[in-house]
Amino acid sequence: MALHVSWEHELQEQFSLLSATSVEVENKCEIDISQSGSTTNAYLLHLCDEVLILILRELDPMSLLRIGSTCRSLFRVSSCNSLWTQHFQASFGVPFPTATCSASAKNAFCLLFMWRALFRNLHCNRSLQEKLFAEIPNPPHKYWIQWLVLEENVPLPSVRLPCIEIEPLWGVDQDVLETKIKEKCEDADIVKFEWKELYNLAVEHHGSVELVFQHVLNQHDRNDHTELQSMYRQYSQCRFQWLFTYWLFRQPPPFNRQLRSIYLQWRQHSKSKVASWGETLCDVHYLASLHRITSDYWRGRLARGDETVGIQTVENYFSMCKSLVAWILGRDWGKLKRKKVYEDTLQGVYLLLRREMRETLVEHERFWQVAKVQMSRVCVLEETAANYVNWKMIETLPYYKLYLVTGNSLYLDYVKGFLRRKRLIHNWLYLEENTWARQLLPDELFSLLEFDTKIAQDSLHGDSTSAQLSRLIWLYLHSGHQLYLEAVKGMVLECAHANLGFYQYQTEAHDHAQEHCAPHGGR
Known part of the structure; x- marks a missing residue:
């Protein structure tokens, strides 16, 4: 019965809209739209956690973090371990040890993601270089050593530490370390x-990378982890500039x-800015804009x-x-x-591959394949233009x-x-x-009608005869x-007639002046 009543009520509303004025209909639609928007948001938050998790499972880690920052409810649901364990596995290649790890999957993912991003680009990250290389030949601070335990290849000199300090860092028993010792330093303790040797020992001792x-x-x-964060x-703010x-x-x-x-081949650039190439004061932003x-x-x-x-695509x-x-x-x-x-070939390559470059890696072979096609089309356009001036004109x-x-x-x-119409005027x-x-036209107008003349867009503005x-x-x-x-022809002939009248007037004035200046004969 309730369903029948609600159905009748909805039907009556639809009929009332048909008989309403246009203003009333617009107001009603605006109210419905605003209410439907708020209702949609409310419905999202009213979904049960299980359904929300199924929806959030489709998001990538960055999107998951962003949606978790919108409100408390979504923060709670987006922090669910089941969401982050899949990202942990996909990003780091090992399953998240849910049962034995003291950290949550979300926190563990964030920490590891930050560390891996920094370490992966160590070659251009001066801040991290200072942390890792400042104490050479001694190892860096224990906080950073603990992260380096995860890396198989570490670009640092051999580890020089007492066994009692190596044991908690790598989690390898001291007895195992002593059996593997090949070299002791001057200090007996x-x-x-080697970093790789310790990594292999840790994997062997623990039983797995996980x-x-x-x-x-x-x-x-x-x-x-304040310093890491x-x-x-x-790094997030400057990573593109650093890598470039x-x-x-x-x-x-x-x-x-x-x-x-x-990089500078056939590229118009400022010589003063390029002169400092590779130096401290070099304007890298300017070079990137070329x-x-x-x-x-x-x-x-x-x-x-x-x-x-x-950066691989750029390379x-x-x-x-x-x-x-x-x-x-x-x-x-x-x-x-x-x-x-x-x-023009580079312009065509960029236009054709722009979307692809913004989505994924583009290999050299793909670039070269497209470049050859673009170059052949550019040559066709060059042959069509017949000369360089027209070539520059048709590029617009x-x-x-x-x-x-x-x-x-x-x-x-x-x-x-x-170009055919340009030839027709000529x-x-x-x-x-x-x-x-032709003989009466001013040079500035005559040149506009020539086939080999480029009409610059700047010349289209103004009230002068040439601009018109x-x-x-x-x-x-x-x-x-x-x-x-026909308008072009009419204007050309009109200008020629105007000049003809002007020349006739000048000729008559000149003849008249000569008559007055001639010596008068005697009576």
Whole structure:
């Protein structure tokens, strides 16, 4: 009965909307939308924990952390161990020791994720380098040693510590350590081990890598991680800049010179800013802005914000640039054509692979495959333009980029039509019947009608005669409407007639002046 009543009530509301005024309907819809939005949010929070966990299971770790920061209810549910154990396994390759680990899966994941991110990019992280390398040849602080226990390959000198200190750090019994001692230092209590040797001993003693993780997490459960968190925050803010700077300037000497040459090849740049390449005062942000792909990486737009995968894509891109430069320099082309083919090819590669680069890693072979296709299309456009001036003009057309990206001949036909209309204006001007107009036109107007003249977009603004004629020509070239062509012809002839009248007036004035200046004869 209740269901029947609610159904009737809903039906009556629908009928009332049909008879209401338009203003009432709009107000009713606005109220319904606002109420439905709030109801949707309420429904999400009213779901049981089991259903919410099923929904949150689809999120990645970063999204899970973000949604947990929205309210207390979602923070509680998003901290569930079952959600974080799957991310722990996927990220670190070992199952989370739920039964024996004193830390929660969420806290353990966050700590390990921060450490691994910092250690993975140790080569460009000066803050962590200072922590690990400051005490060489002595080992770093025990807090950092405890994290290094998880790493098989550590770029540090051999461990020099007493067995009594090694035992709690690696969790290996002192008796086992003493049987493996190969070298003792001058101090009888201090022994020397390689980091990899201790890692293998720890795995062997604990029985698995999973149990080594458990040991380290239990040891760290009592530690203060403020410094680690602070370093990770700094790294999160600067990771793209650090990795890009390291990649750009820390190549071996021969590769460094080669990279600089390729990076600046046919690229307009400030010599004063490039002069400090690799130095402390170098403007790295400016260098990143010279290429669209490096600018994207600088802002974290490649590979879904993964700095390591993104820098690999950048490296593969410039490897393709190296191959492209070598191929172009091998052609018997002029300097301007080489530069233009290179620039347009890179533009086409970027436009075609932009979405792919923002999602995943793009290999060198993929870049080079696309570059060869783009280069062939650029050469077709160059042949269509017939000369460099027209080539520079048609690059402003939207069809130019569309043809580069798609290779559709329809867009090439649009470009050809643009140039054909430009040729049509030129041919009309050089008709025999228009010889008088050519001779009377000012140079600034005459040049606009030439086939080999580029009409700059800056010249389209203003009230001058040349600006008005430029606008008419531009409209005709882009639209192809005969009306604009007739307007161009009419304006040209009008200007020629105006100049003809001006010259006639000047001639008459000159003749009249000569008559007055001539000597009068005697009576």
